[in-house]
Amino acid sequence: MLIHSASQLLTLAGGPQRGRSLGRLGLIPDGAVLIQGETILDAGPSEVLKQRYPHEPGLDASGKVLMPGLVDPHTHLVWAGDRAAEFELRLEGKSYLEILAAGGGILSTVRATRQAEPADLLAQTRRRAAAMFRHGTTTAEAKTGYGLDVEAELRLLDALLRLDAEGPLEIAPTFLPAHAIPPEYPGDGEGYTRLVVEAMLPALPAWWRSHAPGRPLPFVDVFCETGAFSLEQSRRILETARAAGLPLKIHADEFDNLGGASLAASLGAVSADHLVKTSPADIQALAASDTVAVALPCTPFGLAEPAYTPAQAILDAGGLLALASDLNPGTAWCESMQFVIALACRTLRLTPAQAIAAATINAAAAIRRDRAIGSIETGKQADLILLGVSDYRHLGYRFGTNLVTQVIKKGICYDVD
Amino acid sequence: MLIHSASQLLTLAGGPQRGRSLGRLGLIPDGAVLIQGETILDAGPSEVLKQRYPHEPGLDASGKVLMPGLVDPHTHLVWAGDRAAEFELRLEGKSYLEILAAGGGILSTVRATRQAEPADLLAQTRRRAAAMFRHGTTTAEAKTGYGLDVEAELRLLDALLRLDAEGPLEIAPTFLPAHAIPPEYPGDGEGYTRLVVEAMLPALPAWWRSHAPGRPLPFVDVFCETGAFSLEQSRRILETARAAGLPLKIHADEFDNLGGASLAASLGAVSADHLVKTSPADIQALAASDTVAVALPCTPFGLAEPAYTPAQAILDAGGLLALASDLNPGTAWCESMQFVIALACRTLRLTPAQAIAAATINAAAAIRRDRAIGSIETGKQADLILLGVSDYRHLGYRFGTNLVTQVIKKGICYDVD
Numbered sequence: 001m002l003i004h005s006a007s008q009l010l011t012l013a014g015g016p017q018r019g020r021s022l023g024r025l026g027l028i029p030d031g032a033v034l035i036q037g038e039t040i041l042d043a044g045p046s047e048v049l050k051q052r053y054p055h056e057p058g059l060d061a062s063g064k065v066l067m068p069g070l071v072d073p074h075t076h077l078v079w080a081g082d083r084a085a086e087f088e089l090r091l092e093g094k095s096y097l098e099i100l101a102a103g104g105g106i107l108s109t110v111r112a113t114r115q116a117e118p119a120d121l122l123a124q125t126r127r128r129a130a131a132m133f134r135h136g137t138t139t140a141e142a143k144t145g146y147g148l149d150v151e152a153e154l155r156l157l158d159a160l161l162r163l164d165a166e167g168p169l170e171i172a173p174t175f176l177p178a179h180a181i182p183p184e185y186p187g188d189g190e191g192y193t194r195l196v197v198e199a200m201l202p203a204l205p206a207w208w209r210s211h212a213p214g215r216p217l218p219f220v221d222v223f224c225e226t227g228a229f230s231l232e233q234s235r236r237i238l239e240t241a242r243a244a245g246l247p248l249k250i251h252a253d254e255f256d257n258l259g260g261a262s263l264a265a266s267l268g269a270v271s272a273d274h275l276v277k278t279s280p281a282d283i284q285a286l287a288a289s290d291t292v293a294v295a296l297p298c299t300p301f302g303l304a305e306p307a308y309t310p311a312q313a314i315l316d317a318g319g320l321l322a323l324a325s326d327l328n329p330g331t332a333w334c335e336s337m338q339f340v341i342a343l344a345c346r347t348l349r350l351t352p353a354q355a356i357a358a359a360t361i362n363a364a365a366a367i368r369r370d371r372a373i374g375s376i377e378t379g380k381q382a383d384l385i386l387l388g389v390s391d392y393r394h395l396g397y398r399f400g401t402n403l404v405t406q407v408i409k410k411g412i413c414y415d416v417d
Numbered sequence: 418m419l420i421h422s423a424s425q426l427l428t429l430a431g432g433p434q435r436g437r438s439l440g441r442l443g444l445i446p447d448g449a450v451l452i453q454g455e456t457i458l459d460a461g462p463s464e465v466l467k468q469r470y471p472h473e474p475g476l477d478a479s480g481k482v483l484m485p486g487l488v489d490p491h492t493h494l495v496w497a498g499d500r501a502a503e504f505e506l507r508l509e510g511k512s513y514l515e516i517l518a519a520g521g522g523i524l525s526t527v528r529a530t531r532q533a534e535p536a537d538l539l540a541q542t543r544r545r546a547a548a549m550f551r552h553g554t555t556t557a558e559a560k561t562g563y564g565l566d567v568e569a570e571l572r573l574l575d576a577l578l579r580l581d582a583e584g585p586l587e588i589a590p591t592f593l594p595a596h597a598i599p600p601e602y603p604g605d606g607e608g609y610t611r612l613v614v615e616a617m618l619p620a621l622p623a624w625w626r627s628h629a630p631g632r633p634l635p636f637v638d639v640f641c642e643t644g645a646f647s648l649e650q651s652r653r654i655l656e657t658a659r660a661a662g663l664p665l666k667i668h669a670d671e672f673d674n675l676g677g678a679s680l681a682a683s684l685g686a687v688s689a690d691h692l693v694k695t696s697p698a699d700i701q702a703l704a705a706s707d708t709v710a711v712a713l714p715c716t717p718f719g720l721a722e723p724a725y726t727p728a729q730a731i732l733d734a735g736g737l738l739a740l741a742s743d744l745n746p747g748t749a750w751c752e753s754m755q756f757v758i759a760l761a762c763r764t765l766r767l768t769p770a771q772a773i774a775a776a777t778i779n780a781a782a783a784i785r786r787d788r789a790i791g792s793i794e795t796g797k798q799a800d801l802i803l804l805g806v807s808d809y810r811h812l813g814y815r816f817g818t819n820l821v822t823q824v825i826k827k828g829i830c831y832d833v834d
Contacts, residue, residue: 082811083814084769085808085810087769087810087814088768088769088810088813088814091762091766091767298816298817301816304764304766333815333816334818335818336818339816339817339818345504346718347721349721350508351508351509352501352505352508391502393501394499396504396508397499397501397750398750398751399715399718399719399751399756399817400552400715400755400756400757400816400817401548401751401752401756402818402819
């Protein structure tokens with residue numbers, strides 16, 4: 001299939017974009033892309049490709065932007081229930097403790113997720129995956145983390161594998177047993193860390209080989225934060241995971257700086273995420289590494305907090321910056337990477353071009369998929385989106401609605417609307 | 418038709434909600450609404466209404482919230498072109514003068530709108546109206562203001578009447594010739610004010626009688642702001658309009674406080690809109706009047722400005738607070754009142770219930786339609802929406818996506834998605 005006559009084709013070709021090089025769109029006016037099966041075979045000016053492939057069936061993209069599918073490299077996709085009541089209590093000025101007393105907080109989601117019927121959990125999660133896809137996300141990372149015991153965490157990982165198998169949204173799973181301290185270990189992060197290190201992580205590779213044979217191992221993530229896991233606990237968890245050959249991620253510096261970003265860089269983690277309270281020294285450490293800095297602007301927005309990721313400092317230092325939604329029931333129930341882009345323009349001061357690169361090729365790097373997805377280049381997976389606008393800058397400029405008209409996943413075209 | 422079994426029916430009954438009374442949803446669990454033709458005949462618990470109307474054809478709203486259609490009382494719906502390039506320039510740190518030199522600013526929209534073919538202008542505007550409707554707005558105010566001469570302003574008013582006649586979005590038109598100083602009057606706000614007062618406003622009533630016979634007169638609005646129209650010019654324009662029997666609106670205190678809010682209150686304007694730099698004295702004046710204070714949080718959000726409408730002070734003073742999108746190409750291209758609600762929760766510290774009341778019954782009051790729309794009460798117009806969630810607080814809690822599944826306008830049900 002030859003998708004042709006796009007007002008603008010954005011290829012994002014050339015690999016992940018470091019520091020101030022962020023924002024190279026590879027823009028081709030009146031562009032075309034040839035796909036065959038699940039793969040991109042060619043991309044370039046429509047005139048050239050129409051001559052080169054005169055007998056290829058066409059898809060007219062006149063008046064539209066054609067670009068890589070959006071990649072969302074940080075989501076907590078799989079949970080049951082909601083925390084809408086907690087949101088209202090917070091607006092009414094209730095304290096964290098009052099919210100906990102009213103049954104709110106992360107452990108309320110753990111309770112609901114543990115208790116959910118598997119089919120119901122899957123159905124609730126599927127609705128979110130469908131919303132993400134409809135808004136142009138073709139691949140998303142998705143974490144466990146609302147199970148918090150061996151059986152429940154592996155059940156969530158299994159749900160993610162099932163949803164991935166269903167498609168069309170492709171899922172890169174992450175194992176996050178160290179998301180919170182479960183009710184069975186009240187005030188005992190140390191005891192739960194031992195369970196993670198001594199039982200949960202050791203069980204993972206064998207479980208994975210039997211449930212997802214041949215697939216690359218999942219990421220292991222940890223919430224390094226006051227009230228969650230200390231730097232030292234985080235280090236033990238991540239070092240144990242690394243010793244088992246598992247690729248690493250970390251939640252760092254969301255509310256307090258415990259040193260998680262520098263830890264991620266020193267351990268060769270694939271990404272360090274949140275990075276709100278990150279220091280200049282941490283930023284230097286990240287920039288000197290291949291660890292991708294993942295900004296999650298929906299989280300401060302969702303909480304109405306004033307501080308956002310110091311994205312400009314990360315770019316100045318030469319870091320690799322990506323964007324993600326942080327989709328979760330506590331702070332950021334937002335399935336739309338288009339909204340993440342609009343928010344990043346305003347709160348991180350990214351241009352639309354920078355935000356788009358951070359949400360495609362750099363987001364793919366944040367899940368180690370940049371050789372397969374995140375750009376339109378020969379040999380890559382045919383994951384593309386069409387926007388119903390003729391100028392890419394409408395992404396960012398406009399907000400609160402969905403500009404995507406078609407999503408092409410592994411070569412199959414889905415109409416949106 | 419009996420719409421029944423809604424998880425929550427929000428009636429918003431009882432008229433506009435002043436001050437701290439804002440947020441009375443009239444929530445009925447397992448609720449039902451009986452509509453006939455264009456009109457609401459009854460509302461109450463499903464059990465009661467099913468017994469009362471056993472032979473009425475049903476629409477099952479299980480698992481959904483049923484509530485009045487959203488009302489958007491401040492939009493600049495009708496324009497041609499876009500300002501996406503200007504958005505990028507601003508993010509790159511370009512000054513207002515550099516943006517003007519690059520062809521940006523409000524006058525670029527005036528140029529594009531004047532030059533647009535009528536059919537093209539209508540088509541572009543229709544797409545936005547459709548997006549608003551899809552996101553649950555059943556009635557919207559819409560302003561002229563990108564014509565800025567007699568002929569062009571009346572042409573825009575005519576476009577709004579045409580779109581209203583097409584439906585399904587119902588439009589309450591506003592005449593806003595004093596939106597900016599046109600290129601024909603460089604630096605001469607005084608000269609253009611004379612044109613507005615001596616030629617444009619006097620022409621309006623006769624034009625209206627021939628183009629919209631029998632319809633209530635349109636609102637007249639003015640942009641009272643540094644760089645636009647002074648307080649004295651605004652007063653002359655509004656007094657002239659009032660003398661002709663036209664209801665009044667004002668853009669006040671968006672960037673500077675020129676006294677527009679107090680002017681609006683003293684003239685008995687229907688609404689005063691923006692109200693960011695509004696003083697405590699102005700708030701008192703508004704609260705002592707029937708002028709509705711319309712907050713437009715998308716505008717500071719769109720511009721990434723930190724200051725928002727002092728909504729809490731307006732509520733404390735006993736004012737009538739409404740929400741609107743300010744949909745326009747310069748600062749806020751957002752068709753979704755759902756996003757306005759989500760933003761208002763975070764930036765104005767409204768609860769979801771308060772934001773919903775401000776976007777329905779109070780928004781109806783801001784266009785003098787609160788006796789016809791904005792709530793679910795016997796005899797009112799059958800404008801309702803269904804949300805694909807079982808708890809109204811998902812409005813506000815979730816952001817960046819569309820929760821509406823069906824829009825019912827004048828009794829006709831439109832599926833969304």
